[in-house]
Amino acid sequence: xxxxxxxxxxxSWVESWRLENRTVGFxxxxxxxxxxxxxxxxHASQLADRVVVSIxxxxxxxxxxxxxxxxxxxxxxxxxxxxxxxxxxLFLPETSTIYQEGHSTCVEVDxxxxxxxxxxxxxxxxxxxxxxxQLLNLVRPSVAVFGQKDAQQxxxxxxxxRDLHLPVEIASHPTVREPDGLAMSSRNANLSADERTAAAAxxxxxxxARQRIEQGERxxxxxxxxxxxxxxxxxxxxxxxxxxxxxxxxxPIRRLRGxxxxxxxxxxxxxxxxxxxxxxxx
Ligand code: PAF
Numbered sequence: 001x002x003x004x005x006x007x008x009x010x011x012s013w014v015e016s017w018r019l020e021n022r023t024v025g026f027x028x029x030x031x032x033x034x035x036x037x038x039x040x041x042x043h044a045s046q047l048a049d050r051v052v053v054s055i056x057x058x059x060x061x062x063x064x065x066x067x068x069x070x071x072x073x074x075x076x077x078x079x080x081x082x083x084x085x086x087x088x089x090l091f092l093p094e095t096s097t098i099y100q101e102g103h104s105t106c107v108e109v110d111x112x113x114x115x116x117x118x119x120x121x122x123x124x125x126x127x128x129x130x131x132x133x134q135l136l137n138l139v140r141p142s143v144a145v146f147g148q149k150d151a152q153q154x155x156x157x158x159x160x161x162r163d164l165h166l167p168v169e170i171a172s173h174p175t176v177r178e179p180d181g182l183a184m185s186s187r188n189a190n191l192s193a194d195e196r197t198a199a200a201a202x203x204x205x206x207x208x209a210r211q212r213i214e215q216g217e218r219x220x221x222x223x224x225x226x227x228x229x230x231x232x233x234x235x236x237x238x239x240x241x242x243x244x245x246x247x248x249x250x251x252p253i254r255r256l257r258g259x260x261x262x263x264x265x266x267x268x269x270x271x272x273x274x275x276x277x278x279x280x281x282x
Contacts, residue, residue, distance in 0.1 A: 001083045003090040007138055010091050014052070014139060022049035026141035026168075027087075028132060031055040032072035032186035036147055036176035038085040043173045044145045045086045052139050053082055054091040056098060060106075061127030067272075072186050091139070098134060107133045109163075112155040112250035116263055117274070120240050128153055129160050136161075136168055144168050149175040149183050151261050151276040152250050175275070177203065183275045190271045198236035198268055205230035205242065206277045209262055213279060218256045220244040231266060240265040240272070247278060257281050 004010050014024055025048030027040045033055075044051045055078055062068035075092070082090055106126050113125035136144060146154050158170050176184045181203025182196075191199060205227045212226055227242035245252055247259035263276040 001079075001087050001090060003079065003092060005092050005094065005097070007093070007097060010052075010089070010138055013089050017050045023143070024048055024139065024141040025051045026136070026139045026144040027051065027053045028135050028144065028146075029053060029055055030057045030071065030186070031078050032074055032189070033078045033081050034176075034184045034186065036149065036184040038081060039176050040145045040147055040173050041082065041085045041087050043171065044143065047143045047145070047169075047171055048141065050088045051086060052089045052091060052141065053087045054093070054135055054139070056091075056093055056095075056131065056135075058098070058127055058131040059095060060099070060130060061124050063121055063123055066121070067187070067190075067270075070190070072189055091135075098131060106130045107160060107164075109156045109160050112152060112159060112248065115250055115252075116241055116243060116245070117152050117265070120265060125153070125156050129156060132157055133160065133164070133166070136166055141168055143171050145171045145173060147175060148172050148278065149185065149275060151247075151263055151278060155248060155250055181207065183273075185273060187271050187273060191268060195236055195268045195271065198234040199273060201231055201234040201237060202264055202266060202273060202275045206262060206264065206275060210277050210279065213256060213281065218281075220253050220256055223256070223262065227262065227264065231264070236268050238267040240267060 017024055025044030027044050029037050041051055057071050059068055107129040108126050109129050118125055154172055161170055180200040182199050208230055209223050209227050223244050231237050231239050242264045244260055244262050247261045259280055261276050261278045265274045
């Protein structure tokens with residue numbers, strides 16, 4: 001695995017592969033890598049001949065008072081994991097490489113970025129859309145792989161790529177979970193032992209909602225209430241949202257049909273966690 005920090009080095013590697021007719025897959029990350037990220041890398045290596053991974057803790061997608069400063073950073077360990085995980089090129093840019101002096105261009109997606117994360121974290125999706133557009137332009141992959149845990153982010157990126165006619169396929173990979181169902185996340189490391197136990201309620205809430213839907217429940221309100229009831233059973237959990245929305249635009253629905261997502265965001269102590277289940281309903 002090669003590691004590069006400058007856009008020139010990145011371009012020359014990618015260009016050399018292109019001259020050899022090799023396809024390029026890309027996995028953008030913010031580091032603090034876990035099995036969930038490694039699954040994305042493995043998936044990318046099934047879809048392309050060469051895999052580029054970026055690690056960049058993007059300041060513009062964190063709001064004031066959010067966890068940018070304490071977001072876990074572990075470059076050496078990440079690099080080892082990627083080496084073993086089949087990554088060919090690690091792109092580790094400085095902030096000044098991505099946001100050059102005088103940077104003043106942003107990418108703003110409307111629907112599906114408006115609600116939920118968009119409301120809870122104003123400016124978050126502008127930061128994500130801007131950095132992902134830049135990274136896609138720098139790497140120019142044929143396919144980029146994103147995790148389904150950030151379901152709204154995935155919907156935003158799909159919309160952005162479609163609307164801006166970016167020449168890349170967006171692929172996704174299912175959420176990787178701990179044995180008790182908690183979605184793997186870099187932020188899980190911030191949980192105390194009690195908070196970690198409480199966090200398993202997110203998966204219980206989603207599983208019980210899915211079971212009710214499988215048994216025939218079609219009222220979105222009943223499902224929202226059910227999600228909340230399970231989460232409220234854990235004293236350490238503060239619910240930010242527990243919703244049922246249409247999968248492509250993240251707008252709330254009344255009756256369940258078609259492709260739906262149940263996104264959940266909670267705070268446990270000072271840690272914010274998100275998760276979701278996606279379902280297809282006849
Ligand atoms: O999902 C993430 O880790 C980030 O939002 C991303 C896509 C790497 C953009 O900074």
